[in-house]
Each structure stands twice: as structure tokens, then as C-alpha cells.
Amino acid sequence: MRVLMTVFANSSHLFNMVPLAWALTTAGHEVRIASQPDNAQAISDCGLTAVPVGNDLNIMELARSTPREEMANGGALTLNETRPEKLTWDYVHDTFAQHTQLYDYMADRAMTDELVEHARQWQPDLVIWDALTYAGPIAAEAVGVPHVRMLFGLDHWGRMRGIFHQLAAEQSPEDRHDPVADWLGAKGAPYGVAFDETLSTGRATLAVAPPWMGFPTELPTISMRHIPFNGPAVVPDWLRKPAHRPRICLTLGLTLREIADENVSLGDFVRAVADIDAEVVATFSEEQLAEIGELPDNVRPVDFVPLHALLPTCSALVHHGGGGTRTNAVMHGVPQLIVPNWLWDERDIAQRLAERGAALVTEVPDLTPERLREQLRRLLSDPSFQAAADEIQKEYAALPSPNATVAELERVAERDRTP
Known part of the structure; x- marks a missing residue:
């Protein structure tokens, strides 16, 4: 099968995906990794096929010049907040409203346009997207193929979405505004993609931490052992x-x-x-x-x-x-x-x-x-x-290796494809 992986231009998030990309390749599948142009050389250096989409991101330069309080999870509203007394409706709602703006920058309209265009041309059977790269589920839904959200750590987004829906059910109908639905609905509209929750959390989630480290969620989850990859290296x-x-x-x-x-x-x-x-x-x-x-x-x-x-x-x-x-x-x-x-x-x-x-x-x-x-x-x-x-x-x-996980991803691609 053809597998399109996508990740914003950040080396640690790319390296998180590399062992699985190798496993899919050695299982006989054709794999491409789409990212901004300033990540293309890093992808190629990993021995994988790069698809440059959008414009250079220069995320590290942005991080160095941005005050902590303006960064994701650096200010008063954080997705990694776990104290029950803090997790009110206003807090959770406003946290999502803030973070959708930050995450849209990492996979903007230019990247999404070109990713959808490539997906329509190449016709992948499965899309695997880094959990902060929301051009991925848009492109998958635009061509009607299954998509899997790949975590890079604990699933704070999925945990907080569960809390959001619980709190929303307690609000009056006119107060149940969902900033994520607004954001992803508008992001998908140019490609004929309407919002549902799978745009936010994937049709399945690939977890790379042992279950005892994570949070209980009701999301369909595939567990995989994270094999750390540190980039091309020479032993001194x-x-x-x-x-x-x-x-x-x-x-x-x-x-x-x-x-x-x-x-x-x-x-x-x-x-x-x-x-x-x-x-x-x-x-x-x-x-x-x-x-x-x-x-x-x-x-x-x-x-x-x-x-x-x-x-x-x-x-x-x-x-x-x-x-x-x-x-x-x-x-x-x-x-x-x-x-x-x-x-x-x-x-x-x-x-x-x-x-x-x-x-x-x-x-x-x-x-x-x-x-x-x-x-x-x-x-x-x-x-x-x-x-x-x-x-x-x-x-x-004892957790399933990337090689062992390939069979589960094959089943997802076969089972969840849109007719």
C-alpha cells in the first residue's frame, strides 16, 4: 500500500516517525513523508522520500524569538493542565481557542493546499500524521482514506477533548461553542471536508508510551514501542x-x-x-x-x-x-x-x-x-x-515494535477506507 506520513518541520517530531516509516518500507509498502521545504533534507538524510509542501516554517527561529508566555503551554492556558479545580468550562474552552491558532501556524493553508493536492495526485491508502500537524487529517478526508494520529508523548490533546465534551454537555445549547470544530471545519471546507471529531483525534491514535504512563481515553488506540532515533550519527x-x-x-x-x-x-x-x-x-x-x-x-x-x-x-x-x-x-x-x-x-x-x-x-x-x-x-x-x-x-x-505494528495499520487501511 501507499502510506503518506506528514509532520511539521521539526526534527524531534520527524525522528519520532522515522522508525515506523522504515518498518512500513521494509514490509514492502511505499512511504513518503510530507513536510515544509526546510525539513526535506532532514527527511532525505534519514533515507526516506521527502515531499516538500508549503513554505519554510523556521520553527526554531520562531521559538527563540517568542516569549514563553506566548508559546503553546507556556502561558496561563495549557493543554497539559491536569488539576481538576483548574479544568472549568471557560478554561478548557479558552485553551483550545488559543492552541488552535498556534497549531494552524505549524500546518498553514499553503501546506494544506499542497498536501491535499499531492494526496489527490498520489492516492495514498493510509495517512499517518504527527499529532500537531492538522493538514494531515484534512488531506486524508479529502481523498477518502483512513488516517492515524501519531502521538509523540502523552495524549494531552485527546484527554482535554474528552474533558471538553463532558463539560459541553453541562452547558446550555447556545453556550456549547467548540473552537476546534470552528477551526478544523473552516480548514477543511475548501477541500469539501466537513468537521467531525476524527479530524481532531484521528480515526485511530498511535500511542508511543506504555499504557501505565498515559491517560485513560475512549479513543481507538494502537500501542507501539517507541524506538528512539537520534538522526544520522557517528560513534566517536x-x-x-x-x-x-x-x-x-x-x-x-x-x-x-x-x-x-x-x-x-x-x-x-x-x-x-x-x-x-x-x-x-x-x-x-x-x-x-x-x-x-x-x-x-x-x-x-x-x-x-x-x-x-x-x-x-x-x-x-x-x-x-x-x-x-x-x-x-x-x-x-x-x-x-x-x-x-x-x-x-x-x-x-x-x-x-x-x-x-x-x-x-x-x-x-x-x-x-x-x-x-x-x-x-x-x-x-x-x-x-x-x-x-x-x-x-x-x-x-514487551510492547509491539514498529514492525509488529505494521499489520495493525494494514488492517486500519483496509477496514476504514471510504467507498
Whole structure:
């Protein structure tokens, strides 16, 4: 069959889809990945076929220039809000109204026009769309083929849509305005596509986190083991040699820079690990290295190293809680110290891993050089963290692989095609 995958121009969201694209290809299916032109080279570098649609997105430049409060989940209205007392009708309604504007930017009219045009010309049998790329379901419905929403973490959108519908049922009919229906209805209208809820959540959802990490929903869901892909990579010479003492991966450069101030410098955090009996592999940019100055003897600075090659040699990982990084750690059974970001599900999954005993969690305001050193020593000295990480690793390995998931996607394509 022909499978059209689509994702907005962001490397981490693309890399989330790559192993499944390979699995579909090696099963004999023809796969194309459609994205904005500034993602085409990255797709090709992954050994896959790119279809440039729309205009360059330049999403990272936009992110660097946008204040946090104006970003998705960075302000007062967040899709990852889970406190019941906050989830009122007005809050949930207004959160969707705000986020539809942000998500429309990531898959705008120009991208949708060209994606629909390509789908009509190529006639795919199945569309798989990144969960933030809403040109995907429009194109699928425009040509009458099944479509699957592929998650990149926890399903905060699907969870919040369930809450929205529950709260809407409690409102008077004239007050049940649905900003998502307005948005996707208008987005689909030029192509003859009317709104129904599958435009929002897919005819099926492909979940890439173990069920115990997620939220209960009534959405039709296919579970798949997330195989982390870190992009094209070369294993450095030093990593091909055995480590002679415990190894720690520290990939907190941006967070450390954000919380360093006139009283605590970036160098203070790095020097805090100097007396730990471990090799610390730390990711820093040239600018950060210049600010730090002299490094402790046990710190190895790197600009980039493939985590799937590094983490099997590590006894601990310190990171933001991002999806690719934490999944690499879970897959390789590495205890984690997580300083969670706020972008999507970093705090939720960090807490779940901590509850299972495989991680420690420290919020950004609480991170000090002394706390970093103390928590790293706990991870290295207490064997319960490694035992818990090993148990989660076994559970994770039991989930269906991308190769095993292909058969389920074939059934979706056959069963749900519009006559």
C-alpha cells in the first residue's frame, strides 16, 4: 500500500516517525513523508522520500524569538493542565481557542493546499500524521482514506477533548461553542471536508508510551514501542572503548544556563560534579564552554553524541525530560535525574518514573549545584534505582515494535477506507 506520513518541520517530531516509516518500507509498502521545504533534507538524510509542501516554517527561529508566555503551554492556558479545580468550562474552552491558532501556524493553508493536492495526485491508502500537524487529517478526508494520529508523548490533546465534551454537555445549547470544530471545519471546507471529531483525534491514535504512563481515553488506540532515533550519527572513538568507572550523561546545558545568575554560574554546576567518582559526558555548545572556563578532569564535553550509543554505557542520565531522551533511557534501563521542561508531558512522565523508583525529579527553581551533586550520588549509590529501571526496561521491550505494528495499520487501511 501507499502510506503518506506528514509532520511539521521539526526534527524531534520527524525522528519520532522515522522508525515506523522504515518498518512500513521494509514490509514492502511505499512511504513518503510530507513536510515544509526546510525539513526535506532532514527527511532525505534519514533515507526516506521527502515531499516538500508549503513554505519554510523556521520553527526554531520562531521559538527563540517568542516569549514563553506566548508559546503553546507556556502561558496561563495549557493543554497539559491536569488539576481538576483548574479544568472549568471557560478554561478548557479558552485553551483550545488559543492552541488552535498556534497549531494552524505549524500546518498553514499553503501546506494544506499542497498536501491535499499531492494526496489527490498520489492516492495514498493510509495517512499517518504527527499529532500537531492538522493538514494531515484534512488531506486524508479529502481523498477518502483512513488516517492515524501519531502521538509523540502523552495524549494531552485527546484527554482535554474528552474533558471538553463532558463539560459541553453541562452547558446550555447556545453556550456549547467548540473552537476546534470552528477551526478544523473552516480548514477543511475548501477541500469539501466537513468537521467531525476524527479530524481532531484521528480515526485511530498511535500511542508511543506504555499504557501505565498515559491517560485513560475512549479513543481507538494502537500501542507501539517507541524506538528512539537520534538522526544520522557517528560513534566517536572514545565511546568505542570500555568505561573504567561509572559514566553519567549530563544534557542540561540550556536549563543550567537559564537558572545560572550572578550568584550561581554555569561553571558552578559543572564543578559540582568534580568530586563524583564518575566520568561525566556533558553536552555544551562552544559558547557555553567559553563561559565555563576550565573543566574538571572527570568532565568530557561534547557538542553531540548519539544517545542510543552512549546510554548503554551510562549509570545515570540528567536531562530535561524530553521524549526522545527519556525513551532512550527507558529502553536502555538507565536511572534518570529529570529537571522537567514545561513544553508538553515532561513533568507528568518524570513523576510517573519517580513513582516507579527509576528517577529523581527536581524542578528548575530547586536545582542548585549542591542538589545536583547529592541526587547524582543517590542514583549511583542506591541499587533500587537501577532495579526499577531494569524492570521498566523489560515492560517496555514487551510492547509491539514498529514492525509488529505494521499489520495493525494494514488492517486500519483496509477496514476504514471510504467507498
